[in-house]
Amino acid sequence: MKFYDRSRSLCEWERVEEWREKMRVSLAAQESNKVSPFHLLSIPGVSAAEQRLCADLWLKDRTDASAVERADLAFSYATSSRPKIRLGYLSCDFHEHATAFLLAELFEAHDREQFEVYAYSYGPDDGLGMRQRLCEFFDSFVDLQALSLSEAAQAIHRDNIDILIDLKGYTRGTRTEILSYRPAPIQVNYLGYPGTLGGDFCDYIITDPYLTPAASAGDYSEAFAYLPDSYQPHGRHAEIGKPTKRAQHGLDEHSFVFCCFNQAYKITPDVFDIWCRLLYSVPGSVLWLLKNSKAKGRLRNEAYQRGIAPDRLIFADDLPQIEHLGRLALADLVLDTQPYNAHTTASDALWVGVPIVTCVGDTFASRVAGSLLHAIGLPELIAADLEGYYDLALELATNPARLSEVRQKLADNRLSTPLFDIQAYTRHLEALYKTMWQRHVAGDLPIAIGQTEPRL
Incomplete structure (x- = not known):
């Protein structure tokens, strides 16, 4: 399925339906290690149940191959009471990465009287400020890069970690397979991967009632651990770069700027149709996208085929996070993707005061932006379907008073609602x-915990 991955990154959409059906045939045949769960997240029409089946199959061959080794290790765990619960965060993104930007203030806010906090890193040290900041925070920062999966699991187990929290899932660079060795008595799927890990090696998934309603529990191998607002953390001290002028970014001062800084693989033809309809309906407007040198020409050609001048698509270069946040404030309205929503890019937009319009789906990845909008008190920006999404975006783009009202509400709610x-x-x-931890010590199995109903 590598061809599909490359095609989506290039926004080559001609064979989307064909590849979706091929993946479904593979899943129905119970073919293990054929379809990446991550790829399935961005395919329109794929259900959460199919995503779980895909996750169940993805690691099967690998876990079968390591079964004897895992049985020989047969880790046991101490359940005796000690003053602090020991948390272990596992990731390859402890550097300048979106996940680290979201988590940095959470790590620093942990109650050190009740928790010891360890980092287990299998990613590169980029030598930049975020890496240094994180290294200073953790009680122990352990580099697992040179270790095998088994050796990494043994290192985690030797540290007597009570709760191991995986921050990668099936995203790029993952070594989530470490969890299949069960180095900790409680293992948690959190933040990095918007879906179930499948199998039987993860006990809980951190979520919220909007993101994964109780009725969707069968689509997840993990028990729901519900936060009362949004599942996504975001601090209040993310620095926003100095204001810049639109002209510095190739934007006209008087244009209405629709914006989407999601990765190109999240853009689907149905959503792009809507975007082009908006450009047609709002004269002089432009669509500001994250630059992808391989997809840029393709997207401009797709716009041309839909009757839109190619130069109305403006492409933004990669910038350091602080500078990126500074320029993002120049947008008028962010347009979300579907079925794989904006995640960090959505909270970035809300943080700098730019509204986002989203369309809700049935999967974890398709409900993230809605989760964020609920937590900041703007559920009116969530559309039930793509036609409603178009209507809502068009209203905001053509009714300055309505857009101003929404932007003012966002400004008022930014620091008074739960999101930040x-x-x-x-x-x-x-x-x-x-x-x-209390349930584990008592010998109780994982069940849904936390506030299972949305707060009013």
């Missing part, structure tokens, strides 16, 4: 960790 309240968020997350 990292201190409260951390306390809620820690309460979930404590409940997980």
Whole structure:
């Protein structure tokens, strides 16, 4: 399925339906290690149940191959009470990466009287500020890069980690397979991967009631650990770069700027149709996208085929996070993708005061932006379908008073609603960790925990 991956990154859409059906045939035949769960997240029409089946099959060959080694290790765990619960965060993204930007203030807000916090890194040290910041925070920062999966699991187990939190899932560079060795008594799927890990090696998934309603539990191998607001952390001290002029970024001062800085593989033909309809309906407007040198020409050609002048697509270069946030404020309205929503890019937009319009789906990845909008008190920006998404975006783009009202509400809610309240968020997350540990000590199996209904 590597061809499909390359095609989506290039926005080559001619064979999307063909590849979706091929993947479904593979899943129906129970073919293991054929379809990446990550690729399935961005395919329109794929259900959460299919995503779980894909995850169940993805690691099967690998875990079968390591079964004897895992049985020989047969880790056991101490359940005796000790003063602090020991958390281990596992990732390859402890550097200048979107996940680290979201988590940095949470790590720093952890209650050190109740928790010891370890990092297990199998990614590169880029030598930049975020890596240094994280290394200073953790009680122990352990580099696993040179270790095999088995050796990494043994290193984690020797540290007597109580709760191991995986931050990668099936995204690029993952070594989530470490969890299949069960180095910790409680293992958690959190933040990095918007879906189930499948199998039987992860006990809980951190979520919220909007993201994964109770009725969707059968589509997840993990028990739901519910936060009361949004599942996504975001601090209140993310620095926003100095204001710049639109002309510095190739934008006209008087144009209405629609914006989407999601990766190209998230853009689907149905959503791009809507974007082009908006450009047609709002004269002089432009669509500001994240630059992808391989997809740029393709997207401009797709726009031309839909009757839109190619130069109305403006492409933004990669910038350091602070500078990126500074320029993002120049946009008028962010347009989300579907079925794989904006995640960090959505909270970035809300943080700098730019509204985002989204369309809700049935999978984890398709409900993230809606989760964020609920947590910041703007559920009116969530459309039920793509036609409603178009209507909502068009109204905001052509009714300056309505857009101004929404932007003012966002400004008022930015620091008064739960989305960016990292201190409260951390306390809620820690309460979930404590409940997980108490249930384990009592010999109870994982079940849905936390606040299972959305807060009013």
